[in-house]
Amino acid sequence: MHTSVSAPRRISFALSNQFALPVLFALFGLIMGTWAGRIPALAERIQLSHAALSMVLLCGGVGAVLSFPVSSFLMGRYGARKLALGSGMTLLAVLVAIGLAPNVSRLMMAVLMLGLAASTFDVAINSAATRREKQTGKAGLSTLHGICCAGGLAGATLGSLMASLKIAPGTHFLMLAGPLVVVLWCAFAMMDEGDSAEAVEKKSFALPRGPLALLGLLGFMGSMAEGSIADWGGVFLKAHFGAPAGMAPLALSAFSLMMLLSRLVGDRLKGRFGAQRLVSLGALVAAAGLFFAVAAPSAPVALGGFAVAGVGLALLFPFVFSAAGAQGPMALAAVASMAYSGSLIGPPIIGAVAHFVGMQAAIGYLGGLSIVIALVASRTRLLK
Template sequence: MSENTEPEPTPDLNKTISRERIRIAVALFYFCQGLAFASWASRIPDIKSALNLSDAQLGTLLFALPLGQLLTMPLSGRLVTQYGSRGVLRIAAPLYALVLTFLALASTGWQLGLVLLAFGVVGNMCNIAVNTQGVAAEQLYGRSIMTSFHGAWSIAGFMGALIGLLLINLHIGTYLHFWIILIFVVINTVINEKFLVSHVVTEQRKTSFFTKPDGVLVQLGIIGFCSMATEGAMFDWSGVYFKDIVQAPSSMVVVGYASFMIMMAAGRFIGDWAIRRIGRRTLLQVSGCLIFVGMGIAVFFPTVVTASLGFMLVGLGVACVVPSVYSAAGRNSKISPGVALAMVSSVSYLGFLIGPPLIGYIAELASLRYSYAVIGLFGLMITTLISLTQVVKNGN
């Protein structure tokens, strides 16, 4: 594929808009994306029952969502570079919520699979655009604020689950539920899109998504892969681990997952402060160690208390890795932020695809404890890569 001449986006701060207002607007777009995804997740059991899907059928159909995200990575980077993250986000954000409503209309498995594919496609466009906005807002501040944006996404996950639980108990159907989310997202877009960071062309540089990948971006992608594989393992298998290995009572099975999620959200809100105190490089080294130690505690001491403590450490460990990796990628001097983020996301997101199945295969051959031990090694790999390379430095 021939190279294309592309502009370098740089933040253009309207003097009438404060940095704080821009930050709030960007955070709300992160929140809306997390809310839409969590709303879908909260209704998966209802949709499964409505379509009479088996566990195997549902598992196969759910693969369509990450597949759509992965396939769209190159296109998303190009769109953000050509039209600007603000231009893409103000269209993609409400479109993401609109596609959400179509999930409730699926009447067969293949229809659900097609809509999930579209949900993944539009979701990836939102992801690249909103993270490009995060990088631009961070440049306006001149210091790290990226982890707080991802914290807003995590808080939205809690809110989405709570809203879903409330509406289910009120016997409000899935379709109406998703329309409520759509209306909220549209209102947010109308009110806040004008406060997003706009971009101006300052210079031209040649980039192509399909040229030889930049070595720094590949290394950042591998670090992101290790973190997202860990997150995927915790999302999909922490409940099973507590039930089968920890042998927790039914009422306590969710404690492991909750411990992880709470500490991941908390870690993201203190992450920017930690970066300013000890530096991004040091924080990522510590993060990898926390994942390794936390998994080790859960593997060697599988009781409710100790495993919960271990999962809390893992949550703190993964909290700042992906936001820091995205921030570093967006600052790459050779490639435009949209394309750089798409490249790093492509490698990182493979962790979500490979991590959970890897857990299952190892568990089938040996034990789920061995599976989590292997995931713990990903934390050690993060620390090692950060220590042996200069892909991330101790700056803000």
Template sequence: MSSVVAPAAARSVLAARTGVVVVFALNGFVIGSWFSRVPAVRETLDLSAGRLGLLLLAMSVGAVVAMPISGLVVQRLGTARTVVVAALTLSVGLLVTGVCASVAGWPPGVAVGLFVFGYGTGTCDVAMNIEGAAVERRLGRTVMPRFHAAWSLGSVAGAALGAVAAELGLVLALHLPLVGGAVLVGMVFGVREFLPAAETTSAGGAVSPAARRRSLLAAWREPRTLLIGLFVLVAAFSEGSATDWVAIAFVDGYGVSEAAGAVVYGIFVVGMTIGRITGTLALDRWGRVPVLSGAILLAVAGVSVAVLAESEPVAAVGVALWGLGGSLSFPVGMSAAADEEERAPARVSVVAAIGYTAFLADPPLLGLIGDRVGTLHALLVVPILLLLSVVLVPATRPPRGRPSDHRARRRRGRDPSRRRKL
């Protein structure tokens, strides 16, 4: 009997892994598509850097509003249904954003659309990370960064098509709704491979609403969860700063074209993708703390080069290093929040809620600084925060007994069981 069940279970997990990859990639695609057109929105609405930052804040507010309750929604609906509802929400947000930007030329309407878009992407983010962590546990090896690499690849594709759309002069009212509709259809197909709802929510729908609320409140009082949240906050600020501003910073600071600015953003995402694909090997070999510490320092160097370089090619190399060094912090933070499966929905929701507050601070803070020193030099805030985040890295260390922790100790020759055998 077991010889039949085990292969079937393995196939189920592999299928779920594929479904998670699809959803992550599509989520990245829709984000990359939007941010590659931010310069077009600025030009269409004739916005200063400060006013653009305030407009982008609407999307961040939507995401942050969604985060605290997303864990409860996942526990109630399951990850698959939550992703579908989120995809429908974000597609509506893109439709409103595109129409209000290029047809009506109405910034308040764009802000409403971005709020809805952010609410959808934020909800999807929590659900797909919970599903990804469940799949990672069943596979028994580090794969979360590779899910986020799929997000990065999707973002590259979205940014690339966005650059083409910008070069062709495709109006936002057509481009953005098409992206939203395609993402909705793709996610509906992707979630069909997800694990059964009861496997990613501690007890499926049997948990009462009151118990779910108590679980969420308890997570807000856990020191480790809060420290991981702060760590993810800095990681999100670093990534969000590149997403929101690197294209515009190169347009303003180095005088490149709008299309070239989108390409620079693509370089950042390529760096993140490479780091997330190869970083899993390093994490399993040496563990979370040393790998994350080294990666953060690489990101600090990359941002500094990107801002202070005297030539565009060298600055672009700095952007690539920024992406490479910043690639692991966010996914590993999410994995750390989900280390204990029964508490994963609540803890991931809390960590995401804390982390996504970075997107509240990022647009207005860098926009206001950019009004005074230029958008390019405003990015120097990023390496300062990254250096401070190094002290938070130990909070991501897996609880004693986690398989990944055992592998790292064995490879370093410090596993107690190995010493006994010797």
């Protein structure tokens, strides 16, 4: 058994992952941005109420919960490289199934699989990224998550264009899935073979405990807020302001654009100010942006509030993942799965609030959640 990696192999690993990892993160963002950007159209096509839509989105949360033990088991057996390929292919197939779902029950089943596949893919690519951070000794997750935001921005913007052209979500998703299968395979081929042999602790999956539990909670709430804005921002613009179908996805576009710009400088800011301070202050900025969106007099003005929220929440997710990855692959799988489930469990909660109290209260709830995030981040010692 070799205990070290030769210099040529280290160079090969660095070069291959230098291109493969950004492609995989961009791909993930594009898929999820595409899904989120067409939620208003999907809901309108099947005539879903806010309450019914929240139940559909809840299925995604259930899928994410089911992925907890699955992703850690598959990571230990196949490694990040093969897991990224398998879960990525599944994710693309599920996206098409969502677009073609003829009724609520089929849509719920497809969204359940979306939660499972997306969470597993998320764990795989972040595991590969934290492994790269360890080998190079350089922070890189913020930049990679910024690239993911770029993908999400592209997906949401494309969704806006497709909605304006009155192209059905099913047709849109089919047009996208074919080329993305090729992109996914090329990224898989570029990744270093050593990823398939990554060692994982030989113990059963467990939810994070102790100091790691605060990281999991922080990631859960952060992604809950992020996922809720992605899924309900467009619905808020359409329901509250009567925004046209082409404008609704721009809530996610504004949010993702500012998140992208913030994450591209996040690694440098981390070295200067520290992760804990950036996450705490950022959450307060996000709260201010969301409250501004609630009080906005028009949809274009509300877009500014979502953009400010993107700045505030941008660095939470990558810094939580980086801190968890430093504790080992199993810790990353636990925290990442718990965190990612928040982005799928959060939207149905927002849907319930919107149903009983109204969309303004639902977005305001996210502002309050951001304040709680700031308090938890200030007490999370593993954020450095």
